[in-house]
Amino acid sequence: MLPRFEIVARHRPVALVAAPDTFPLRAPFGAVEAGLTGAAAELRLAGPDGTRLAVRLEDGRASLRVGEQAVRSRRYGRVATPPLRLGLTLTGSHLAVLTLEGDAWVVRGRIDLREAGGPDTRDPEWLAGLTWEASGGVDDVRAGAFGQLGLRDIRLVSHADGSPYRTAEGDVLLTATSAGPGFFDTAHTSVWSLSPAGELAWRSDLFFERPDRPGVYGDHATHLVRDGERWLVATSTWSDFPARKADRVPGALGITLAESAADLTRGQHVLPTRRLDLPADGPSVGMWDPHLVRVGGTDGTGGWLVGYVSARRFFDFHPVLAAGPTLDHLALRGAATDRRATEGTTLLRVGEDWKVLASDGRDNRRTVRGRFPVFDTALREVGTLAAPYPTNIPWPTVVPPDPGVPGDAWRLVTFDGHRYGGRLAGYGTHGDVVVMREVPRQSRSA
Template sequence: MLPSFEIAARHRPVALVAATDALPLRAPFAAVEAAVSGGAAAELALAGADGTRLAVRLEDGRTSLRVRTGGSEHVLRSRRHGRVGAPAARLGLTLTGSHLAVLTEESGGWVVRGRIDLREVDGPDTRDPGWLAGLRPDASGVGEVRAGSFGQLGLRDIRLVSHADGSPYRVGRDVLLTATSAGPGFFDTAHTSVWALSPAGGIAWRSDLFFERPDRPGVYGDHATHLVRDGGRWLVATSTWSDFPARKADRVPGALGVTVAESTDDLTRGQHVLASRRLDLPTDGPSVGIWDPHLARTADGWLVGYVSARRFFDFHPLLAAGPSLDHLALRGAATDRRATEGTTLLRVGEDWRVLASDGRDNVRAVRGRYPVFDTAMTEVGTLSAPYPTNIPWPTVIPPDPDVPGDGWRLVTFDGTRYGGRLAGYGTHGDVVVMSEADRGEG
């Protein structure tokens, strides 16, 4: 039996620059920020060895984006969002995937004032490792410049880093989590990060993970990731969200899937680019996309939980099993759902359970709750815990057997946005830490 949970802490670890020692870049996720003063024009840039210059500018209270490539320069301003609403303390530039954005830090935090997909202006191939290695920051009219890899405007898709048997991977008394680090836009501005959760409920950034695809060149910020310690290696299962388009008309059935990577490096520190291969997962019928992988190994082989969509967005959780990750068969599917994701495997005593999150677009009977399934994907109960906005994943952390009296915890996220109206939906959310209802925090 699982306990009831109550909210113990909330976090919003916003940072444009995650690591200042990340140059030269290995992935198209970079940021430059600096202090500004009234009056003088301020400019930040990323300059390429090929003459490319990606710049943002603040002058007379208005922001602009300036893209110089192939001997010509494009100047872009947002008429609706480009004027600063309050005196700006800092100016920011972010490169996230193929998107360049300008941000200003005002009284309420960072606000996205302009954004452009560089593919729309015949910009550089931002995923090319050679081009990335030549990028250097530049600045004028500013002070206190910081530059490095991009951090996050919010965190979502939080998963427990685990051993292959499903137990938490601990560093001292901390447990590690993977998360999707939200960028200043839709899903294609985000990437995977690794965090430490302390016994007191605090979180701290540790690493970023990026991916090479098996079917195309370049480096991608794929996310919705599960990091698994399997003996002397890491397995990294992730969802190919990094180039998923915001426009419905551009979505191609089958393009969104799951990959898996392997590494013997310490993926819990620094930045890493991982070569991945496609993980073929069975479905219960026609599917336009698969995501949210979660892996565990039992005495009989592997269990893999995931989500399949009949169409965008009508999706439900599934479970597959097999002797290896390359030989999986469908075990069950919750076909009565149409907005349920975050499929999560949890061992409770001698039994395996599958947890998920029933979004509010489901029918009334299965809406806004955490269902618990057996391995045939038959619902056997629900998790008793607050259900924040959006579709929060039920990441349950068992007690540490080496700490007497340690309790169960649950970590999830909500749909709170950040960065203003232009940034939009993709910036969610806050991190929500819960503890056993009768134990208090920790």
């Protein structure tokens, strides 16, 4: 079966600007940051329609401006000590002001532009004409595509047969949700490399067009699959999922599929999608966390297994597995209906058999709480991963040893619920990347 794992490293690659000099933006995820040399400074985004979006720091108070409307947080806008840098972020429809205090960015104000009479930030024409400006006591200005305050939903980039996609240098690639300065609608999908030595590095960002509405979205919780000469990208439509419970509409949260011949492992990409129709085991208000594997023949004639999550209501959710000859003809294979807070459904080949891994969150009943269960393809539990269980609901992303590297070890890459950016940023900023490695055999027997 699988080895026992121990934590060997943690990463927190925070960056307001992931890719500098990438204006105009291809998606509504951008940032401007600058060093501070005076008492007052301002950073601005200027739209082709005359829109002005700005953040300002003056006399120790941070504020936002949408056109002529000024917005300031009474609770979080005051900066106690002089910050080192000022930051503006546009993430989806959210504008935020941040200050770098010591070695950490703190969110000092945030506004949803949809509620403030702002522009349609997802409009490609508006994005194509967007420029940035900086004034006041600033230097060392950087502007470009937004990076992340944290990473979650770590998923191994794989070939269609489930094996890891490795670079010429032996790195494995991972998709992740790059957390923004707020809830799920401030995040987007990114691609990272993890070297054999454990170094984590950003490589690309993926954005999506929806089949049922215009605009560019930062959908996330994504699986990137190399299938012959093309990429398949299965993702969850979290980008406009509302923070307020009263605004959540059953059926709006689902899974889309994109195909591309471009190199999605580098740069910035906007991908058209179609809805991936998946069977439910009963009433379902939403589905997410897709994982795709082609099984059967090695010549591309085999069928597909698709793992995902289905929710009876927000948030009461469990793992589901579907199977079929194509991704357009899938039938229910199994569902772990005894769970109510289990996600991260992941398919893994162990020997000659396929197993389904998942993550039992702490809102489950006591006997299936805070652990990584292992299921067969009928979604019957057959064991658990022997691994530390971080906070939140970390996904069990297992990396098999590289057969081309003698003595290579099993790894498990996941995340935790550690937030960043201060109290205003809130829950959506989690987490740290947690890297585990198999415990050596002599240690296991000690």
